[in-house]
Structures are given as C-alpha cells and as structure tokens.
Amino acid sequence: MSTTTLAPTRRSFDYKTFLANNGALVGLVVLCIALVIATPDFLTGQNLLNIGIQVSTVAVLAFGMTFVIVAGGIDLSVGAVAALSAMASGWFFVSAGLPGWMALAGGLVVGLLAGVINGAANAYGKLPSFIATLAMLSVARGLTLVISDGRPIKTAPEVSFLGGNIGPVPMPIVILVLAALVASFILNRTVLGRSMYAVGGNAEAARLSGLPVKRIIVTVFALAGLFAALAGLLLAGRLDSAQPQAAAGYELDAIAAVVIGGASLSGGLGKISGTFIGALVLVVIRNGLNLLNVSSFWQQVVIGLVIALAVGADVLRRKTRNS
C-alpha cells in the first residue's frame, strides 16, 4: 500500500505526448500516403523491394550505431569500416586464396577488430569517441584504398549470396530482419544491453553501481564494428565486388536514422524499432524524391531538413518529459 498510487484524472487524448513519442512513425505513414497519391510508381512490388534492399544497409549500420549512441558515444567510422571489411573479405578470397566462407568470416572479424580499437581508444585511451572514430574513419578508408589499390575486388560467392535472392525474397531483407531481431534482443534482454542505457545515461552512477563501464564501452564499439562489417558485406554482395569508395558518408545516414528514431545524442535513450523506422524514413524520402525526379542536390537539402525536424522533436520530447 505504501507505494502510493496518485489519483488518476481523466484527460482527453494527449496528442502532444503521442506525437512527441511517435513522431517518426507518424511521419513515415504520412510520407508513404503522400507518395502513394503523388506517384503511381511508389506502391509497386518492385519499388518496395528496392526500398527494402536499400534500407537493409542503412539500417544494419544504424543498429550498430544505436548501441554506441545509447551508450553515450558516437561512431563516425562505420561507413569506412564497412568498406574496409568488405575489401578485406575480397582480398582474403582473391589474393590470400582463403575459402569463401572464411573470407566472409574474415571480413566480419576485421569490422569487429576495428570496433575494439575504437572502444579501447575511447575507454582506456580516454579519447573522445568523436575523435577516436574520426581517426578510424580515415585509417580504415586509407587501408581500403591500400589493399585494393583503388580498384574493386571480386567477392567470394558466399558474400555474393548475401546480396542475392532466396526465392522471391532478396537476401538483404532477410539479413535485415535477423539483424534487427538480434540487435533488439541484445539491447532489451541482455545484461550488456541494459548496461548500455546506464552507461549512456550516467556513466559515473553506472560505475559506482559496479558496472564494468570500460568493458561495456569496448563491447559496444565492437558490436558497431561487427554490424558495420555486415552492412559492408551486404553492399559488396549486391555488386559482386568490394568497392573502395563503398559506403562513403553512410555514417551520417546511420546517425540520422538513430536520431530520427528517437534516440538522444546525449545518451541513455534509443530503441532498435525507432532506428528501423528512422532508416525507413530516410530511404523512403530518397526513393520518393527519385521517383519524383528531384535532383540529388535538392535531396540532400531535404534530408538535412528532416534531420533538423527530428532533432527538434527530440527537444520537444525532453521538454514534455522534464516538465
């Protein structure tokens, strides 16, 4: 009885709170309806599959980014790490002559290692994650160019399989669904996931409660690297080759997806479902603008405005929560 319940009062539907909490989803629905009306090309099977494939890379990268942002950091290297992992995988297959499955696994390991280095530089080297991963961005992109000598490398058939189809369903969409399930399982059910929220929300309180904050940070970046590698392999698989300039600038899409999905850049908040919606919003906008023949220059302007809007919603959300 002592955990007192305060008297509830009847109030009409609180649309402000609802909008603040589900803005991205509402935006996505509105966007889709608008596109269905605006162009007959939007709601076709082929276009929807296209959207699915495009969203898979962005979303998988963004899932990894969600861990990092929830834990209070930022990872600018995911695009470059994706490219490096794919390129390394191609190199393992073509130049080192490893079997295809080992080349695939090798690519994932490269991503994981890059992440571990990011995390260690942040947690033990005391570099801000922004700086550590900015350095990694440059190093990883450079290594990609060194390995490839600036030319594409053919991927192993196992990697190409990731870009193919099973029956009518594109493999990237299957991988996307699996990655989403795994990521949300980690974030919601595991000790690691719950710890991420604590570290991002208040690292000192987490530390004083006995959470191994440094190890958690390393693991978080390692996961981001692993998810980046997976995204890189998906991308390479679709083209049957690893491209030296693959995924350039994708880190910004990933960050945007996470923020649109309701995470806070100051840490401690964020969900995989939100990130998924955020990635969809980005991809659907691009797709729609393409269908409507808007130039790619203007597309950048629009995407920028959407991000500003999403962050504005974040501010509103904080305000309604704190007051």
Added chain:
Amino acid sequence: MTVKPLITLQNVTKTFGQVTVIQDVTVSVYPGQVQVLLGENGAGKSTLIKMVAGVYQPDGGQILVDGAVTSLPSTRAAEEHGIATIHQELNLVATMSVAENVMLGRMPTKLGMVDRKELRRQARAALALIGLEIDVDTPVGQLGIARQQLVEIAKALSINARVLILDEPTAALTRHETQALFAVMADLRQRGVGMLFISHHLDEIAEVGDTVTVIRDGHFIAEVPASTPEDELVKLMVGRSIEDQFPRRADETPALTEVLTVTNLTSAGHFDDISFTVRAGEVLGIAGLVGAGRTELIRAIAGADKYDTGSVTVRGAQLPKGDIQAAIRAGIGHVPEDRKGQGLVLDASVNDNLGYATLASSAKLGLADFTGQRRRAEAVAEKLRIRMHTIDQPIRSLSGGNQQKAVFGRWIIAASTVLLLDEPTRGVDVGAKVEIYELMNSITAAGGAIVMVSSELPEILGMSDRILVMRDGRLAGELSAADATQDTVMTLAARDVAAQR
C-alpha cells in the same frame, strides 16, 4: 493582513499526464516574510514552487504577482518579475568556473567581451555573503556537493530578487553553513524580500520561518505559525505522530568480529593516515565540517577512488585499490553524496535504477533477470515507501526524497552487509527517515556494519554507536555514543578554525 502579498498561487492545480500532483492549493508570499512549505516526499512542494519559478505552468488556478494575474511562461519571465529560485537539484555547469556559474546569463561585459575582473569581483562578493571562500576559477565539477549548493545559493542571491525561493537549500549543508545562510535570510527579510522556504529539518522552521503551509498528497492541509511545536507539524504533515525520530537499537553485547578494517589509509591532499574498525552490528558515524575529507575517505573505501597507502580489509580479506566490483563482492554498498550526479541514471526507470548493482549477478547466461528484478524492486520500493505511480516511470519524475530512497534501495536488493552511507537521508522526510533508520537497524541486527557520513548532527548523534570526527583530512577524535553531544563533536571538528584565521 494589510500588507499585500508579492506573489499568490491561487487555487492552483498541476497534472502530469494522468496524475494530479497539486490540487487546488493556495499559498502567498509576503514582503519581509518567510513562508515555509512543509510536506512529505512527493507531497508536491517542488512542483508548487516550480510554478512560481516559471518552470511549470499551472493547469488550473492562477498566479498573482503584486495582485495582478500574471503568467510566467519561462524562468526568464519569472526572473524579470524579480523571482529568484534555488532549486532542489543543482543546476550548475560542471566544466565552468565558480565565478561563471554564479554570474551565468548575467556576465558583466566590457566592449562586448566578458569582463573577467568584474566577473570575479561580483562572484566573490556573492560568495562572501554566505561565507564561501574558494578560488572562483575552480571548475564547479571539482567541488563537493555542499560547496556546489553554496555556489547555487550565491547565484540566486546575486540576482537581487524581491522573491527568493529556496527548495531544500540546507539538505546538503552542515550546521555551520546553514547558519550563514540563515543570517543572509534574516538580512533579506529586513530589506523586504519575500521568501518561500522548503526543508525537511523541522528545527529550521521555527528558526527562520514565519508561517507554514502544510501540504499532503498535493492538497492544502493547513496554514500554521512557524512556532508550532515540531510534533504537531509532523502530525499535520504525515497524518500520524512519530514516536521516535532516531530508533537506534544497538546490541547490548556488541559482537567482537571486525567486519571492516581501515589501516593507515592515506590519499595525498584528501585524507591522511586514517585507521578504524567497524564491528558486526555496529553503526559508525563520521562527523566533520564540509571539506574535512569524509566523502573522499568513503569513496576510497568503496573502491571509487584510488588511495596512496594503507589498506582496506573486509572480514579479513584485503580489498584491491580502486576496484568497485571487488568491494561489492565483499559486501560493500556505497550510497554516494550526490544522487543526481553519482547515484542515478535519471532517464532510466525506477525499476532499472534499483537493479543496477544486481544486474550482472542475478543474470543467467548474460540475460537480465527481468521477472526477478521487478519482484525485488517492487518489494524494496514498498519497504522504503517510494512514492511513484508505476515502477516503470523514469526516476527523474520522482520527487527528490524518493530518488534518494531509491539509491539506498539498490543496496538493500544487493543484500550488502557493509554499507557506506554518504548523507543517506539528504532530502528525505521525517517519516521516511525513520524507515531508513529501521533498515539500518535490521542490517546491523543481521551482523552487518554501517559507516555513515552525515552533516546532520542529530542524525549522527541519534544513530551512531561510535562517532569519529574528522578535521582537515585527519581523525580528530573518537567519541562513544554516550559521550557525544553537539558540543563535543563540534569542538573536535572545528578546534583549529579559530586558530587558523
């Protein structure tokens, strides 16, 4: 009354989502008077004052400033009406200097640039009012919670307000600083400033207050003179009387097993050559002035900070330096002094916050134990009477005192047997304090040991079996519960102060 109130909250109501927190309450602040707000944790005091401070807008009723209906849509608007607020939770920028924090938003400028000299001068003047002598260039984050509170007070005082709101300003202060604050308040009263004052230290009410408005569950209960006897105030506040404010039940025959042994512990610049033992069933109180090194000592024992030399032993096993996890495994539970900065993850739920210390140990195969955690959290929330509408609400939305109980609750769930408590009842109401003391009793009765640092002398005197007094990082003396009085403790704590000045 012929004097017109400066501010009146008239029949105000405030709801958050589905929950009504303030219902139809009226309070006025008169010039030259101190209006006290009294109520249990979660009664709605802070919510009420936030409507005057421009943080919240009332959902019903109105605010009158100088008799005219006024809306205060922002803190800025409130300041423009001459209303300054010292909030319960500190609002300082940790990386900025003391001077910059005091003058935040009102930096003196010269030719468009911040006038550093003037900035320091004005900040020093404001700090001198409350007797805080520190280097104004120190980053605020490096100060302990008490000094941060003093900086916050100086910041509000430097605004030259007509109305000053003080939400538990004394919770983190020792008697000494509290006296300095009260002297300033007396002076402001002379100058016709109206004040709204909140405190859970009932003895302070008669000392500075004029009238007391009691609220319970968000409702107005009574308005009484500040001279009303304490037990009557308690009865109005909690709806029943509290027999014994300090229900310490020490063992008749204290056990001889040493649970915690600290030997020659030294950390340069913080504390020097500290040795003591705590036996099973014992509560050891540590008294001292702000800056005596009590918090640093507690943190070192808990593994939160490293120390230079010496050792910490729990039940015969020496703990590694600076290893919080090892300390927790040995049974240590540490309630830090600053709940907002060090105790809580504010965006996380009450449930999560109660469970962090046991997150890993209760897990199976890396999977968090959700059902078990919820069961344990609900049980401890009930035990500590944490007032909330659901255990899943962000802990940020709990009242200050209830947040404090949650930090304590975490270690109850962890079944800690050696509790290191740094201001464990800061901001906790009289009723809930007794609950916490009872929990301390049950922990010592089960063979546990407790070290308690507190700035509240009555609490130290009432709950400790033995008292250590620290001064300037050293042990100044030890007193048994029987010998200790306010005077003996204070003499030890401050003996050199007169000589130094």
